[in-house]
Amino acid sequence: MTSLRSSFPPSFTWGAAAAAYQIEGAWNAEGKGPSVWDMLTSQPGRIWMNDSGREACNHFHRYEDDILMMRDLGFKAYRLSISWPRVMPAGTGAVNKKGLDFYDRLVDRLLEAGIEPWVTLFHWDYPYELFLRGGWLNPESPRWFEEYARVVVDRLSDRVGHWMTLNEPQCFLGLGHLTGEHAPGLRLGLEEVLLASHHALLAHGRSVQVIRSQAVRKPFIGFAPVGCISHPATNSVADADAAMRAMASVYPDNLWNNIWWGDPIFRGCYPEEGLRAYGKLAPKVQPGDMETINQPLDFYGCNIYSSTKVRAGDGGRIEVVAAGQGEAHTHFLWPVSPEALYWGPKFLAGRYGVPVVITENGLSLNDWVGLDGRVHDSARIDFLNLYLRQLDRAAAEGVDVRGYFHWSIMDNFEWAEGYKHRFGLVYVDYATQQRTPKDSAYWFRRVMQTNGASLYDEPDQSEPSFNNLPELQTSPL
DSSP: OOOOOOOOOTTOEEEEEOOHHHHOOOTTGGGOOOBHHHHHHTSTTSSGGGOOSSSTTOHHHHHHHHHHHHHHTTOSEEEEEOOHHHHSTTSSSSOOHHHHHHHHHHHHHHHHTTOEEEEEEESSOOBHHHHTTTGGGSTTHHHHHHHHHHHHHHHHTTTOOEEEEEEOHHHHHIIIIISOSSTTOOOOOHHHHHHHHHHHHHHHHHHHHHHHHHOSSOOEEEEEOBOOEEEESSSOHHHHHHHHHHHTOOOTTOOOOSHHHHHHHHHSSOOHHHHHHHGGGSOOOOTTHHHHHOOOOSOEEEEOOOEEEEEEOGGGOEEEOOOOTTOOBOTTOOBOOTTHHHHHHHHHHHHHOSOEEEEEOOOOBOOOOOTTSOOOOHHHHHHHHHHHHHHHHHHHTTOOEEEEEEEOSBOOOOGGGTTSOBOOSEEEETTTTEEEEOHHHHHHHHHHHTTTGGGGOOOOTTSOOOTTSOOOOOOOO
16 A cells, blocks of 8 residues: 655656666767777776677667667656767767767657657767867867757757756766776876866856757756765764765865866856865866856756765864775665765755756666566665655655656666676666566556655565574584
8 A cells, every 4th residue: 555655746757867878889880980988998908897888788779669668667757868979970060860860769759658858968978089189178178069969959959858968077077087997098187187177067058058049849957967965974963064064065186076066057156165175276267167157057967876974073074984894885885875865955956946856866786587587676676765765855845856867777888897787677688688677667667656655655565474483593603
């Protein structure tokens, strides 16, 4: 029996997400140009087991069946990304008609299935030809991105109303240009990476201008950074304040923060906290830059998987609470911290005054197909139930949360980790491309059908009880 306790609004959007390079395959089919991920995955030893996204889930050829599967699983929204080099092989100039036609057909089939497309313009597959011209370090890069955005919006905006500009700049710049694990695999100085970051923010602003001025259908626009979330160790006011201050912090040696990205976009300036942390390494802001970056957005999309436990130390100093032995973690070794979906939206909506959409959330498990032909991922179901109850808690307290997208719709290429991790609601056998919906997919279908009310279903009492088994006899050591 379902207890109608959900606080999600009736218009709440439930969906799942994926990204072009991670699922499409067909890496050089029908005129597609190479991306920096094609470059990195061709270098031995850069990716786990030397995997690549050359075939991935072969979604490029299987998209129609995949969409029917999404429909049957009850999805009404799907977050996808466009491959920049599939549309414009050299990044600028000539448009690849066959590549653009693919996304045209994809959008049409989604709408025919009753699924609303939420389109991300950039999810890391930067054109290789533009990388050779300096990539995000080139001051022309915002103009290149604007040109690409114009092509996509011109073709799709009569049917697409939901847009995101950049996905996780903390990753494609921090991991891709500072520490080098991700494409393009560079290890630059922080000054150069902050310059590239400034160009990416300008690219965001220019693309928003394109969407606002050119879209046929009224647009609903956001972006999708990493949520760098903290939660309090106790229920004390002091610890709650420490968590909020931690989420508003900028650290001098990395890009893992919220406000260096959010403040320019929503407030039109770099935060004083960040300028102090980065000092002379901060980029020089030219006249008009902030006006370009600070375009009005309709929502703050945020990818949240976990959070850091903190407390207030002496003098109010923020202290990170180390994980105890054996504390729960995912296959990726990320902590299981459901509080992230309460404290993250609470902080972001409060600071920026716009609705929040959870554009990614989920976990990696070591799933496999069982003897009965099914994938029994009960840990994923429990994880999602815990997290979504916290998101519902935020909604119940008045936080304007508009949607939730599970990462991901299906298992896929997990960047530098190759095929080590399975995040999907649907299991993919990469050798045969067979899709098998996991138990979590059917559980999530009911969550969507009930707008979250089934999160509070009574536990299934039909499971066998082991409470009356005789005590295990052990031998003394």
